[in-house]
Amino acid sequence: MKVCGLVAEFNPFHNGHVLYLEKAQELSQADIYILAMSPNFVQRGEPAIMDKERRTLAALDNGVDLVIEIPTIYTLQNADLYAKAALHMLEDLGADCVVFGTESGDTETFLQKFENKEFVSPRMDEIIQEYLAEGYSYPKAKAEASRIVNDFYLENPNDILGYSYLKIITQNKLKIKPLCYQRINNEKSIGRSGEYSSAMAIRNAIKVNRSLFDEHHFLDDYFNLLKYKIVTTKAKDLEKIHLVDEGIENLFKKNIVKARDMEDFINMCTSKRYSGARIKRTICHILLNSDKKDAKAILRKKPPYIRLLGSSPKGRKYLASIRKDTEANILTRFAAKDNPLLLSELIASEVYYLGSRSLEKHDYQLKELRNFPVKI
Numbered sequence: 001m002k003v004c005g006l007v008a009e010f011n012p013f014h015n016g017h018v019l020y021l022e023k024a025q026e027l028s029q030a031d032i033y034i035l036a037m038s039p040n041f042v043q044r045g046e047p048a049i050m051d052k053e054r055r056t057l058a059a060l061d062n063g064v065d066l067v068i069e070i071p072t073i074y075t076l077q078n079a080d081l082y083a084k085a086a087l088h089m090l091e092d093l094g095a096d097c098v099v100f101g102t103e104s105g106d107t108e109t110f111l112q113k114f115e116n117k118e119f120v121s122p123r124m125d126e127i128i129q130e131y132l133a134e135g136y137s138y139p140k141a142k143a144e145a146s147r148i149v150n151d152f153y154l155e156n157p158n159d160i161l162g163y164s165y166l167k168i169i170t171q172n173k174l175k176i177k178p179l180c181y182q183r184i185n186n187e188k189s190i191g192r193s194g195e196y197s198s199a200m201a202i203r204n205a206i207k208v209n210r211s212l213f214d215e216h217h218f219l220d221d222y223f224n225l226l227k228y229k230i231v232t233t234k235a236k237d238l239e240k241i242h243l244v245d246e247g248i249e250n251l252f253k254k255n256i257v258k259a260r261d262m263e264d265f266i267n268m269c270t271s272k273r274y275s276g277a278r279i280k281r282t283i284c285h286i287l288l289n290s291d292k293k294d295a296k297a298i299l300r301k302k303p304p305y306i307r308l309l310g311s312s313p314k315g316r317k318y319l320a321s322i323r324k325d326t327e328a329n330i331l332t333r334f335a336a337k338d339n340p341l342l343l344s345e346l347i348a349s350e351v352y353y354l355g356s357r358s359l360e361k362h363d364y365q366l367k368e369l370r371n372f373p374v375k376i
């Protein structure tokens with residue numbers, strides 16, 4: 001039986017994701033499709049616009065057999081750590097391949113660039129260090145160094161993530177085969193013309209047209225919570241929070257009292273040294289009060305469990321067939337009492353709904369305990 005791994009956020013699910021699933025079927029010819037999905041907070045450093053139950057259902061309704069959760073602490077990280085968590089979980093569940101989209105081209109084109117010996121040479125690391133010394137963020141430094149070495153410009157998030165998949169597979173000697181296709185438009189596309197609007201364009205449209213009490217989530221909605229947290233916390237205590245490094249706590253305390261809203265605050269803090277994505281992920285960790293020491297200890301290892309968010313009949317049958325042979329700790333119920341990582345997931349869910357406008361947000365909070373895994 002052939003198993004295809006997928007990594008996505010479906011934030012929200014749209015026609016580009018339909019194409020993604022069609023390409024996965026075309027390239028892998030698999031029998032089972034497993035999606036590793038971000039939870040209530042996503043990798044770019046924002047709350048998911050829709051809760052994970054709706055995104056899980058969208059995946060299952062469009063051909064995915066199993067949906068598993070990438071824990072929040074691994075999701076709110078750089079591309080390498082995010083990819084590492086997702087790929088290890090997919091391999092533990094028997095995935096033979098992983099399918100992803102790139103801006104650069106198909107599998108052969110992308111692999112040729114990745115396998116360029118000069119690209120992974122010490123010279124690459126030297127150039128990255130030179131840009132870091134000039135104050136560039138690591139993603140930007142890597143992008144500029146890549147362009148200098150062999151014109152492989154990794155500015156686009158999809159190519160950065162694709163490169164991370166290949167690097168993690170190679171470094172960890174994973175058995176998963178990478179398969180990729182060229183995307184139609186990229187995540188940064190703002191326009192909504194044509195059949196395939198970007199996720200960003202759709203999120204912007206929802207934001208402009210949202211009602212007073214709708215159940216969509218935007219980082220802007222958490223500004224007062226963030227302001228309260230930063231204003232009432234000493235800099236030395238902020239420094240104990242994950243990703244609060246290199247004096248960023250002082251920058252945050254200076255700008256939070258001047259900013260009008262979340263967008264204004266992010267713009268004030270963004271620089272060559274701190275990318276917008278880094279700023280937003282740090283904001284999320286402050287909102288979640290992620291302990292720096294705990295986070296570093298967790299991130300040194302692969303996720304200690306695989307939490308099932310949803311399944312199809314075919315997926316449940318496959319899961320039953322591998323349970324005796326896999327060493328993976330597969331969770332089908334939420335029991336956070338003796339599990340620090342699951343407890344942090346519960347906290348993330350509770351914080352997620354603190355920013356909600358819905359009058360029924362208390363009921364939504366209980367979903368974490370009672371609504372998973374979703375079955376179709």
